[in-house]
Amino acid sequence: MTVSTQLPPPLPEGGLRVVALGGIGEVGRNMTVFEHAGRLLIVDCGVLFPEDDQPGVDLILPDFRAIEDRLDEIDALVLTHGHEDHIGAVPFLLKLRPDLPVVGSRFTLALLAAKCKEHRQTPHLHEVREGEHRSYGPFELEFFAVNHSIPDALAVAIRTPAGLVLHTGDIKLDQLPLDGRLTDLAGFSRLGDEGVDLFLVDSTNAEVPGFVVPEREIGPVLENVIRKANQRVIVACFASHVHRVQQVLDVAVQYKRRVAFVGRSMVRNMGIASDLGFLNVPEGLFVDLDEAMRMDEDEVLFVSTGSQGEPLSALSRMARGEHRQISIREGDTVILASSLIPGNENAVFNVVNGLAKLGARVVHQGNAKVHVSGHSPAGELLFLYNAVRPSNVMPVHGEWRHLRANSALAVATGVAEDRVVIAEDGVVVDLIDGKAAISGRVVVGHVYVDGLSVGDVGESTLSDRLVLGEGGFIAINVAIDSSSGRAVTRPTVSGRGFSDDPKALDDCVSLVEMELSRTEAEGITDTHRVAQAVRRVVGRWVAEKYRRRPMIVPTVIPV
Amino acid sequence: MTVSTQLPPPLPEGGLRVVALGGIGEVGRNMTVFEHAGRLLIVDCGVLFPEDDQPGVDLILPDFRAIEDRLDEIDALVLTHGHEDHIGAVPFLLKLRPDLPVVGSRFTLALLAAKCKEHRQTPHLHEVREGEHRSYGPFELEFFAVNHSIPDALAVAIRTPAGLVLHTGDIKLDQLPLDGRLTDLAGFSRLGDEGVDLFLVDSTNAEVPGFVVPEREIGPVLENVIRKANQRVIVACFASHVHRVQQVLDVAVQYKRRVAFVGRSMVRNMGIASDLGFLNVPEGLFVDLDEAMRMDEDEVLFVSTGSQGEPLSALSRMARGEHRQISIREGDTVILASSLIPGNENAVFNVVNGLAKLGARVVHQGNAKVHVSGHSPAGELLFLYNAVRPSNVMPVHGEWRHLRANSALAVATGVAEDRVVIAEDGVVVDLIDGKAAISGRVVVGHVYVDGLSVGDVGESTLSDRLVLGEGGFIAINVAIDSSSGRAVTRPTVSGRGFSDDPKALDDCVSLVEMELSRTEAEGITDTHRVAQAVRRVVGRWVAEKYRRRPMIVPTVIPV
Structure with missing residues (x-):
C-alpha cells in the first residue's frame, strides 16, 4: 500500500485508470475519474465543507487540474444521488464544459437543475433509473437501486474491455425502507457471478460495528x-x-x-x-x-x-x-x-x-433515537462484499480511519490483501489484466471558495488567517525621510485582536523609536530593511512581555 | 424559574446565599460561593477550556469580581477533587489571598500542590478524608466518599443555622469501583433522614439515560x-x-x-x-x-x-x-x-x-468500549435524589440542556417544581426558612487567560480576532499634508489573510486615490475623517467585488 509520488506512466492500451479528485482521505467533495481508451467518465462532483483550520472558507471543491486540459475527452458525468457532497461542485465543472452530459436519477437531476438555475446554467440532463443500461463513449453503464438517506440513489456498474467496475455511491441496506426501494443486492450478486474486477465501496461507517436500524x-x-x-x-x-x-x-x-x-x-x-x-x-x-x-x-x-x-x-x-x-x-x-x-x-x-x-x-440524537445513519456500517458492508465477491477493492468516501477499517472488512471476506488499494485523492490506480495497482499520483490540492471567487484563497492566506484569528495583529506605522532614513513622524503602534487594554502597547513606542534611531545611525534607508528591523524588535518584545504571537505588520512610508 | 437581573438585596440574618461564579450554564470553571452570617465558603475553583468563538484564549477563569472586595471574609476553599475544571484556577485565587485555607483529600491536594509549585506558591493545605467533620467560620463541613474518574473525590455537606446543604461535586455510582471506594449512598441517605435543605447536583450526564458501565x-x-x-x-x-x-x-x-x-x-x-x-x-x-x-x-x-x-x-x-x-x-x-x-x-x-x-x-471510543464516563447519567441521578430526598435542588455543572434534564429528574422523584432552582453563573440563590429562591444576580463574565496576562483579552478583542480569522484584513496607508489634506504619497493597499493572488487588491488603489482627491477637495484635513472615508469606499468595494468582509484598516499619517 505504498503511495507513489511519481506521475503515472501512460495508461497501457486496454487498461482502466481510476483517480479520485476528491472524497478519498476525507468525507466530502466526492469525484472519481475513470479513463479508458483515451476517454474519461466522471462519477459525482461534490463539495466539502471546511474545518476549523480553513477559516472563512465557504466550500472546498475537487481539484479539476488533472482534467482541465482534457475536458473534451469527458463522455459523461454520472451522479449517484443528490447530496451536496456528490453534486455541489457540478456548476463549477459545467462552467468549464457547459455541454457535458449529466446522468442521474429523476430526483437527483431535479435537485441539480434547481442548483444550476441559481448559477444561471441549463445543464444537459440524461435521466436514468435502476435497471437501465446506457453507453457513453467506451463506458457501458448499468444502474442499480440503492437505499440511502435521500430518495432515488443509484449505484453504477461500468463495463469496459478492461473489466467490470462497480461503484456503490453512498449506500446502506435498510431491509424495510420507507419507499420499499431496497438496495439491489440481487443485482450486485448477479454482477458478482459475472465477475467484478474492481469494487469501489462507501467507507463512511466502516468503523461502526453492526447494522443500521431501519x-x-x-x-x-x-x-x-x-x-x-x-x-x-x-x-x-x-x-x-x-x-x-x-x-x-x-x-x-x-x-x-x-x-x-x-x-x-x-x-x-x-x-x-x-x-x-x-x-x-x-x-x-x-x-x-x-x-x-x-x-x-x-x-x-x-x-x-x-x-x-x-x-x-x-x-x-x-x-x-x-x-x-x-x-x-x-x-x-x-x-x-x-x-x-x-x-x-x-x-x-x-x-x-x-x-x-x-x-x-x-x-x-443524544437523548432519543431520532436519527439513523445513511451509510452501511461494518455488518452491512460484509453483506456487500459477499454479494459482489470482487477481485480488487478500492475503499472510497472516507478518512484514513474509515478506509483502513473498510479494507480490513474486504480482507475478512476473502479479498486478497494486495488487491485492496487505498488510494487517497490524486493517487492513480490502474486496472490492468484484472489486477488493480497504484501507478502514480497527480496533484490534488484544496480549492477554496470564499465569497465570489474560487481559488484565490490558498494555504498562505489561510495560514495568515489562523495567525490573525489566534493573536490579532500589531501595526506599526512610520514615515521616514527617504534620503536620510530619519523618522519624520512619531511611530504609531496599534493592535487589533490583541488586547482590550488601551495601554497594552504603550511601552512599545519608545522601543520602536530607539530602533529607528539605530537604523538611521547605520544609514539604513531601505524601507523594507527598516520594516524588518521594526518587526524583529516588536515581535521579541511581545513574546517576552505577553508570551503571545500576534502578526507584526510594520509599514514604513518614504516621504 | 425567571431570572432576575437585579442586584440581590442584603442577605437576611439566618439565611444562606449561594452564587456560582462559574460552572452553571457551562461545563468547566466550577466555583460556588456560599455566604452565611457575613462569612464566605468556596467550593472548587476550576478553569474552563475555550471554544471556537474564543480564539487564542488559553484558559477561562471564574469571575472573581463578586468576592474581590470580600477576600478576608472567606473562611476556606473546599476542593471536591483534582480535575482541572475544579482546581485549575486556584493559583489565580491564591494570588489575591495567599493564606486561604485549602481543604481537600490527599490526592486532590497533592495535585494542587504540584500545580501551585509551578506558580511558585505554597498554599495552606488542610487534608481531610471521607467521614471527617471540620468547621470553618460558621460552616460545619462533613465529607463523603464519591466515585468519579479520578481517585479520592469527595462530596461535601455544609451545615449552617440556615440549613443543611449537600454538594455532590462530580459524581457517579459505579457499584464495582476499581479501588472498592463506593460513593457513600448510605451517608447521603442518613443526611436525607436528617433533612437536606438544598442539594447541588452534578448535571453533566443528566440527558443520558441509564447507568454507567463499571x-x-x-x-x-x-x-x-x-x-x-x-x-x-x-x-x-x-x-x-x-x-x-x-x-x-x-x-x-x-x-x-x-x-x-x-x-x-x-x-x-x-x-x-x-x-x-x-x-x-x-x-x-x-x-x-x-x-x-x-x-x-x-x-x-x-x-x-x-x-x-x-x-x-x-x-x-x-x-x-x-x-x-x-x-x-x-x-x-x-x-x-x-x-x-x-x-x-x-x-x-x-x-x-x-x-x-x-x-x-x-x-x-468509536470502535471499541475503551471508555466510560465519570458522571452519573439519569438512572443514577434518580438513586441520588431518592437517597437524599432534598427540599430544594440546584443543578450544577452543566449547560442549559443538562440543567433542564437534571431538573426534570428531581421533579420526577417528588421535588416540588418551584423548589428546583436553575441558577446559571451569577444568579444569586438564597435559602431562607427552608426555601431556596433566586434573589438577584451579580455580574459574572468570562475572564480570559492568554499567554502571561489575565483579563486584558475581552469580548472586543475576541470579536476582532473572529473577523480577522474569517477574512483577514486590508491595510491602506497614506501620508497627507496636515494643512492641505493632500496625499503626499501614493496610497499603499495590502492584505493579509485576504487572498493568495498578488493582484487581488490592485483595482483598489485608484479608488482610494479618487477618494483622497475628494476629501482634499472638500478641505478635510482631519486624519480620522479621511481614514473613515477610505474605510467606507474600500469596504464597499470588497463587499461588491468579492462578497467578503475583511477588516479594513486605514492609516493616515499627517506629515
Whole structure:
C-alpha cells in the first residue's frame, strides 16, 4: 500500500485508470475519474465543507487540474444521488464544459437543475433509473437501486474491455425502507457471478460495528414526542431527507397539525419531492409560515433547516430569540431529527442550550433515537462484499480511519490483501489484466471558495488567517525621510485582536523609536530593511512581555 | 424559574446565599460561593477550556469580581477533587489571598500542590478524608466518599443555622469501583433522614439515560487488544485517570511489557499517584522513555497524553510523524482510552487518521468500549435524589440542556417544581426558612487567560480576532499634508489573510486615490475623517467585488 509520488506512466492500451479528485482521505467533495481508451467518465462532483483550520472558507471543491486540459475527452458525468457532497461542485465543472452530459436519477437531476438555475446554467440532463443500461463513449453503464438517506440513489456498474467496475455511491441496506426501494443486492450478486474486477465501496461507517436500524423506527419516536406536545412543535432535519420529513408529516396528520416549512432549502427541496411524488402529502396539509403564525400553537408543526447549528439558519435564530416570526417559549417542543456531524457539536449544542434556556423541550440524537445513519456500517458492508465477491477493492468516501477499517472488512471476506488499494485523492490506480495497482499520483490540492471567487484563497492566506484569528495583529506605522532614513513622524503602534487594554502597547513606542534611531545611525534607508528591523524588535518584545504571537505588520512610508 | 437581573438585596440574618461564579450554564470553571452570617465558603475553583468563538484564549477563569472586595471574609476553599475544571484556577485565587485555607483529600491536594509549585506558591493545605467533620467560620463541613474518574473525590455537606446543604461535586455510582471506594449512598441517605435543605447536583450526564458501565469492564477490552499486539503499543488517556492507567499497567504486567510514560502531566501525575499508593505498581515495571526505545517493540507499552488531539501533545506529534523518538509504523497499536469531549472531535480524528495513514491499528471510543464516563447519567441521578430526598435542588455543572434534564429528574422523584432552582453563573440563590429562591444576580463574565496576562483579552478583542480569522484584513496607508489634506504619497493597499493572488487588491488603489482627491477637495484635513472615508469606499468595494468582509484598516499619517 505504498503511495507513489511519481506521475503515472501512460495508461497501457486496454487498461482502466481510476483517480479520485476528491472524497478519498476525507468525507466530502466526492469525484472519481475513470479513463479508458483515451476517454474519461466522471462519477459525482461534490463539495466539502471546511474545518476549523480553513477559516472563512465557504466550500472546498475537487481539484479539476488533472482534467482541465482534457475536458473534451469527458463522455459523461454520472451522479449517484443528490447530496451536496456528490453534486455541489457540478456548476463549477459545467462552467468549464457547459455541454457535458449529466446522468442521474429523476430526483437527483431535479435537485441539480434547481442548483444550476441559481448559477444561471441549463445543464444537459440524461435521466436514468435502476435497471437501465446506457453507453457513453467506451463506458457501458448499468444502474442499480440503492437505499440511502435521500430518495432515488443509484449505484453504477461500468463495463469496459478492461473489466467490470462497480461503484456503490453512498449506500446502506435498510431491509424495510420507507419507499420499499431496497438496495439491489440481487443485482450486485448477479454482477458478482459475472465477475467484478474492481469494487469501489462507501467507507463512511466502516468503523461502526453492526447494522443500521431501519429508518421507519424513527416514526414512532417522533410520534411519542409530538403526541405529548400541546404547544408549538418544531422539527429540524436535513433539507434533503425526504423520508425523515415524510415521517414527520405522517405524525402531523395523525395529530391534526398542519405543516409549515421554514428555511429556503427545505421549502425548495420538499417542493420538488412533493411535485415528483417522492413525498406523499395529503391535500391541504401545508400552510405558509405567515398563515401558520396565525393558527393556534397546537394546530401547526414547523419543519425547519438548521439541524447542524448553522448560525444563520432559522433554528439558530430561534435559539437566540432573534427569529422574526417564531419566538420559543416555555413548553414548546423542538426535535433535532438529524445526525451530529463531527465538528458541528459545539454549534449544535449552542442551539440546544439556547432553546433549553428559553424553556423548550429539546429532543435530539443524544437523548432519543431520532436519527439513523445513511451509510452501511461494518455488518452491512460484509453483506456487500459477499454479494459482489470482487477481485480488487478500492475503499472510497472516507478518512484514513474509515478506509483502513473498510479494507480490513474486504480482507475478512476473502479479498486478497494486495488487491485492496487505498488510494487517497490524486493517487492513480490502474486496472490492468484484472489486477488493480497504484501507478502514480497527480496533484490534488484544496480549492477554496470564499465569497465570489474560487481559488484565490490558498494555504498562505489561510495560514495568515489562523495567525490573525489566534493573536490579532500589531501595526506599526512610520514615515521616514527617504534620503536620510530619519523618522519624520512619531511611530504609531496599534493592535487589533490583541488586547482590550488601551495601554497594552504603550511601552512599545519608545522601543520602536530607539530602533529607528539605530537604523538611521547605520544609514539604513531601505524601507523594507527598516520594516524588518521594526518587526524583529516588536515581535521579541511581545513574546517576552505577553508570551503571545500576534502578526507584526510594520509599514514604513518614504516621504 | 425567571431570572432576575437585579442586584440581590442584603442577605437576611439566618439565611444562606449561594452564587456560582462559574460552572452553571457551562461545563468547566466550577466555583460556588456560599455566604452565611457575613462569612464566605468556596467550593472548587476550576478553569474552563475555550471554544471556537474564543480564539487564542488559553484558559477561562471564574469571575472573581463578586468576592474581590470580600477576600478576608472567606473562611476556606473546599476542593471536591483534582480535575482541572475544579482546581485549575486556584493559583489565580491564591494570588489575591495567599493564606486561604485549602481543604481537600490527599490526592486532590497533592495535585494542587504540584500545580501551585509551578506558580511558585505554597498554599495552606488542610487534608481531610471521607467521614471527617471540620468547621470553618460558621460552616460545619462533613465529607463523603464519591466515585468519579479520578481517585479520592469527595462530596461535601455544609451545615449552617440556615440549613443543611449537600454538594455532590462530580459524581457517579459505579457499584464495582476499581479501588472498592463506593460513593457513600448510605451517608447521603442518613443526611436525607436528617433533612437536606438544598442539594447541588452534578448535571453533566443528566440527558443520558441509564447507568454507567463499571470502569473495570474496560480492562478486558484493553487486554483483548493488547494480547494480539506483537509490535509497539501506545495507550493514550487523561493524565489524571489513575484507575484507567492502573488497568493498562495490569495488562502490561500480564503480557510482560514494561511501561514508559510519555507527556509531562502523565509523568508527574502518575508519579504522585504511585507515591501516595493510589497506583499499584510492581517493582521494576517502569522504564524511562530512552530505555524503552532501546527495548524490543513487544516488550514495552507507552502510556501517553494527547487523547484529546492537543496539537502539541506527544500523540499528535506521532500522528504527524514528528515525534522525536517514537515513529509509528504499519502494525503498531494505538488505543485512545478516553472520552471525546464535544468540540475536540476534529482534532482527535485528525490524530486517528494520521496514525491510521501511517499503518497503526487505532482503537478508540468509536470502535471499541475503551471508555466510560465519570458522571452519573439519569438512572443514577434518580438513586441520588431518592437517597437524599432534598427540599430544594440546584443543578450544577452543566449547560442549559443538562440543567433542564437534571431538573426534570428531581421533579420526577417528588421535588416540588418551584423548589428546583436553575441558577446559571451569577444568579444569586438564597435559602431562607427552608426555601431556596433566586434573589438577584451579580455580574459574572468570562475572564480570559492568554499567554502571561489575565483579563486584558475581552469580548472586543475576541470579536476582532473572529473577523480577522474569517477574512483577514486590508491595510491602506497614506501620508497627507496636515494643512492641505493632500496625499503626499501614493496610497499603499495590502492584505493579509485576504487572498493568495498578488493582484487581488490592485483595482483598489485608484479608488482610494479618487477618494483622497475628494476629501482634499472638500478641505478635510482631519486624519480620522479621511481614514473613515477610505474605510467606507474600500469596504464597499470588497463587499461588491468579492462578497467578503475583511477588516479594513486605514492609516493616515499627517506629515
